[in-house]
Amino acid sequence: MDACSGVDIELDKVQAKFTAIRQSSIPGIDEVLQVLEAMKSDLQRNAALVESEEMGTATLSSEQKLSLKLAATKAKDTASKVSQQHRDVHPAISRLGKVIDRVFTQDFNVINCPESLEGPDKTSKVVEAIMEHLYRQGLLEVAHRLAEEAHVQVKAEKSLPFLEMNSVLQSLADKNVQPALQWAEKHRKQLEERHSHLEYKLHKLQFLELLKQCPENTRALLEYSRKFQNFRSTEQIKDIQKLMGCLLFLNYGIDRSPYRDLVNQDLWMDVGETFTKDACALMGLSMESPLTVCLKIGCKAIPVLLNLKTMMVQQHVGEIWTSSKTELPIEIDVSPEHLYHSRFTCPILRQQSTEKNPPMRLNCGHVISKEALARLAISTKSSKVKCPYCPSEQIPSDAKRLFL
Numbered sequence: 001m002d003a004c005s006g007v008d009i010e011l012d013k014v015q016a017k018f019t020a021i022r023q024s025s026i027p028g029i030d031e032v033l034q035v036l037e038a039m040k041s042d043l044q045r046n047a048a049l050v051e052s053e054e055m056g057t058a059t060l061s062s063e064q065k066l067s068l069k070l071a072a073t074k075a076k077d078t079a080s081k082v083s084q085q086h087r088d089v090h091p092a093i094s095r096l097g098k099v100i101d102r103v104f105t106q107d108f109n110v111i112n113c114p115e116s117l118e119g120p121d122k123t124s125k126v127v128e129a130i131m132e133h134l135y136r137q138g139l140l141e142v143a144h145r146l147a148e149e150a151h152v153q154v155k156a157e158k159s160l161p162f163l164e165m166n167s168v169l170q171s172l173a174d175k176n177v178q179p180a181l182q183w184a185e186k187h188r189k190q191l192e193e194r195h196s197h198l199e200y201k202l203h204k205l206q207f208l209e210l211l212k213q214c215p216e217n218t219r220a221l222l223e224y225s226r227k228f229q230n231f232r233s234t235e236q237i238k239d240i241q242k243l244m245g246c247l248l249f250l251n252y253g254i255d256r257s258p259y260r261d262l263v264n265q266d267l268w269m270d271v272g273e274t275f276t277k278d279a280c281a282l283m284g285l286s287m288e289s290p291l292t293v294c295l296k297i298g299c300k301a302i303p304v305l306l307n308l309k310t311m312m313v314q315q316h317v318g319e320i321w322t323s324s325k326t327e328l329p330i331e332i333d334v335s336p337e338h339l340y341h342s343r344f345t346c347p348i349l350r351q352q353s354t355e356k357n358p359p360m361r362l363n364c365g366h367v368i369s370k371e372a373l374a375r376l377a378i379s380t381k382s383s384k385v386k387c388p389y390c391p392s393e394q395i396p397s398d399a400k401r402l403f404l
């Protein structure tokens, strides 16, 4: 992000220069154009006069000659002024280019690990990930062409759920809840198992749209409100009470009522997200495309790996990718939404827990790793170990393994 903001500052400077040029040169150019246009019509008038009076060849009066000369000088001056201003932008543009080169253009080959993507199995996995991403975007034709050209066999039915999902999302973008409602009704049982609020949210949206579009149609609103009787969670009941409260302000105007926040919320976007989340969950897929996740994490990891490589070159130490090429050589700090597993780091040994070295809960409630507990047991003279954090003592075998 620092890199982007650095480029942003330089880009702003270039844009400011261009705006300044535009503002200062346009009036000058307009003025020259006006003078030239006036001269042109004057000359045309003169030529027409000469023709009609058959005065032979037209000659310029000394006054016209002078104005022509003045206009030419003015045009020349303006052109050289504009070109000077244009030259002044060049240093700013070249500075912008240098900043981009410095912060973005890196030699990624030094951290490349081509082996991790080699082999027919891995290639087809990459193709599948790209195809899934394209399906999610609704680009089915592109996905099929990719499969064809990469010689990857993909079952046609794999794209069907995405097709349905995209058409529902498109309808939601067009402010039409019906296809989404039909989908939610069709999958009601599975959605209930997931404790999803999708169907309720869709009815709420439809009710509020009705309220906004035809507030005078109380009958239609009351009839639609009957749909809410199937939703009975505490949260939903509270929300429904508010929706019903809106009905009292139909004549007064919802925008001026205490319930105005209900209609002003960006519910369409929220419903779109809920639908995508539920639809992906029912298909057994993550809400975000794996390719997008890879890209986001890659953007975080590449600068760290490049720094590491630079340090390794300076220290004359070996290759960045050690024997295990399926794992990153160092831990990369990613944002919390990309942490998929709970982790435990032993406070004594400062190591992350593994299957062989799991976290162990002592009787006092403190947690240390199995290896740390074993070391404590060896170092103690009695049969009991003392917790490193509190005075409590216990027999090592009483510690319980924790599963995170």
Ligand SMILES: [Zn+2]
Residues within 6 Å of the ligand: 362, 364, 365, 366, 387, 388, 389, 390, 391, 392
């Ligand atoms: Zn303790």
